[in-house]
Amino acid sequence: MDIALWVILGILAVLVLFFILTYNGLIRLRNQVKNAWAQIDVQLKRRYDLIPNLMETVRGYMKHERETMEAVTNARNLAQRVPGGSVGARSIAEGELSSALSKLLAVVENYPDLKANQNFLALQEELSSTENKISFSRQYYNDSVLNFNNKIQMFPSNIIASMSGFKIGEFFEVTVATEREAPRVSFS
Amino acid sequence: MWEQIRSNRIRSVVLVIVMGIFLFLIGYFIGLYFFDSGIAGLLIALIIWAIMTLVAYFQGDRILLASAGAKKISHDDHPRLYNIVEEMRIASGLPKTPDIYIIDDTSLNAFATGRDPNKCAVAITSGLLQQLNRDELQGVMAHELSHIKNRDVLLMAMVSVLLGAIVMLSWYASRIMIFGGGGSRRNSSSGGGGAGQAIIMVIALVLMIMAPIFAQLIYFAVSRKREYLADASAALYTRYPEGLASALEKLGASARQLKSANKATAPMYIINPFRKKGLSAGELTSTHPPIMERIRILRSMGGGASFVDYDKAYRHVHKGGGGVIPAATMSLSGTSYQAITTETSDDEPDRLTRES
Numbered sequence: 001m002d003i004a005l006w007v008i009l010g011i012l013a014v015l016v017l018f019f020i021l022t023y024n025g026l027i028r029l030r031n032q033v034k035n036a037w038a039q040i041d042v043q044l045k046r047r048y049d050l051i052p053n054l055m056e057t058v059r060g061y062m063k064h065e066r067e068t069m070e071a072v073t074n075a076r077n078l079a080q081r082v083p084g085g086s087v088g089a090r091s092i093a094e095g096e097l098s099s100a101l102s103k104l105l106a107v108v109e110n111y112p113d114l115k116a117n118q119n120f121l122a123l124q125e126e127l128s129s130t131e132n133k134i135s136f137s138r139q140y141y142n143d144s145v146l147n148f149n150n151k152i153q154m155f156p157s158n159i160i161a162s163m164s165g166f167k168i169g170e171f172f173e174v175t176v177a178t179e180r181e182a183p184r185v186s187f188s
Numbered sequence: 189m190w191e192q193i194r195s196n197r198i199r200s201v202v203l204v205i206v207m208g209i210f211l212f213l214i215g216y217f218i219g220l221y222f223f224d225s226g227i228a229g230l231l232i233a234l235i236i237w238a239i240m241t242l243v244a245y246f247q248g249d250r251i252l253l254a255s256a257g258a259k260k261i262s263h264d265d266h267p268r269l270y271n272i273v274e275e276m277r278i279a280s281g282l283p284k285t286p287d288i289y290i291i292d293d294t295s296l297n298a299f300a301t302g303r304d305p306n307k308c309a310v311a312i313t314s315g316l317l318q319q320l321n322r323d324e325l326q327g328v329m330a331h332e333l334s335h336i337k338n339r340d341v342l343l344m345a346m347v348s349v350l351l352g353a354i355v356m357l358s359w360y361a362s363r364i365m366i367f368g369g370g371g372s373r374r375n376s377s378s379g380g381g382g383a384g385q386a387i388i389m390v391i392a393l394v395l396m397i398m399a400p401i402f403a404q405l406i407y408f409a410v411s412r413k414r415e416y417l418a419d420a421s422a423a424l425y426t427r428y429p430e431g432l433a434s435a436l437e438k439l440g441a442s443a444r445q446l447k448s449a450n451k452a453t454a455p456m457y458i459i460n461p462f463r464k465k466g467l468s469a470g471e472l473t474s475t476h477p478p479i480m481e482r483i484r485i486l487r488s489m490g491g492g493a494s495f496v497d498y499d500k501a502y503r504h505v506h507k508g509g510g511g512v513i514p515a516a517t518m519s520l521s522g523t524s525y526q527a528i529t530t531e532t533s534d535d536e537p538d539r540l541t542r543e544s
Binding site (some may be wrong): 032036039042043122125129132133136137139140144 | 267268271272274275276278279280425427496
């Protein structure tokens with residue numbers, strides 16, 4: 001009798017321990033995803049802030065690019081209006097902004113005066129670095145989501161995940177076709 | 189993939205314990221020989237180790253940066269460098285952008301320091317900063333940040349403190365033994381002396397000669413493993429192994445030694461600061477793997493950028509033999525990551541925007 005009782009207690013203890021460890025692991029991964037999303041958000045906001053400055057600098061030089069410039073401003077305003085939580089909608093809007101921006105930076109080639117402007121060069125460094133930061137934070141975010149989703153869907157942690165109502169995370173994907181091609185910004 | 193620290197930690201602990209045992213064995217036998225008491229020797233070893241550890245832990249980064257003559261920079265001093273470090277901080281998932289220092293030196297090198305991810309710094313020589321394009325700089329910074337991310341800095345500091353304590357104890361004790369005469373032998377009664385004393389002396393001598401050598405070999409081996417891991421992490425963070433590979437190529441072509449480096453700080457640098465051109469150091473006694481080999485591994489990753497790809501490339505270059513990335517780490521990062529393979533034309537050395 002005694003032995004059977006101990007065995008049952010032992011099994012229970014192991015189960016409880018397993019539950020605690022797995023649950024905490026899931027929480028940790030979910031927080032990592034949230035934190036990674038916050039990182040993307042910071043960089044996207046930074047890009048919104050940089051664009052008006054860029055427009056201001058570029059306006060004096062680019063007489064014939066009204067459409068390209070308007071496309072950037074519009075895409076920025078649209079992206080800014082997407083509610084913070086929805087990853088899918090956000091990634092579409094940000095994709096549009098990226099492609100509009102890369103078109104604008106591509107036509108800079110035709111304006112040698114602009115390319116010699118110190119102010120513009122500094123802005124361009126900031127802007128392209130922000131683009132990099134966006135893609136690196138997206139890379140980290142997607143890796144985090146992948147780890148989180150694996151944990152949620154794989155046995156045995158999936159049992160605890162579904163018991164505790166964890167939902168799989170959404171990837172921040174490149175949704176606009178034009179954005180798949182690397183925006184070429186020449187700095188030379 | 190972010191779990192690699194855990195599997196490394198176990199190995200690191202084993203290593204530190206082995207070196208600790210060396211240190212205390214030396215202390216014990218020195219105590220036995222000089223004071224007829226192993227405990228006294230243990231205490232001496234312990235005190236030396238504790239003082240060195242405390243100094244290294246709380247002042248190590250400051251000492252290192254000060255001795256290298258490094259100057260801290262802000263965003264406006266060098267926007268590009270600052271941005272690149274921040275980009276890599278984001279890619280590696282570190283909580284805080286490290287302090288960035290520039291060392292005014294024409295030689296080519298870079299290092300990372302700091303005891304934990306919240307209090308860390310990276311430094312780069314102005315020579316290297318000038319020579320590298322953006323991609324290469326990114327690769328180098330990713331390598332340095334992964335030293336921080338993998339806690340290599342802390343581990344190597346602990347290990348080099350142990351090594352330093354072992355070397356110091358052995359050096360002084362053996363000098364006293366040889367030139368200073370017989371220690372406590374003269375004072376102790378001739379009672380049980382004789383054979384027992386002789387055996388202790390032999391053991392102590394052998395330990396004093398062997399321990400520093402073994403400790404050093406362990407230290408070198410760990411340091412080299414860490415370099416491979418940092419290279420693999422750099423490829424993973426940037427998704428562009430070629431960046432680091434071509435940076436290493438430039439580093440390898442330079443023959444200048446860093447003036448301010450010393451042996452204890454060597455493993456923190458991206459390449460061995462004592463390397464001379466055309467003179468390959470012995471395999472076992474180098475803190476860094478040969479540069480050509482590191483480049484070859486990075487270049488044979490075949491379009492991938494994950495740890496698995498790096499491990500495959502390592503095995504390929506080494507023709508059999510074990511891999512370099514711990515199995516536990518790889519299984520967690522089994523997903524393959526595509527490396528960025530945008531070609532860079534010659535007239536446009538900076539690939540400034542990444543493929544998103």
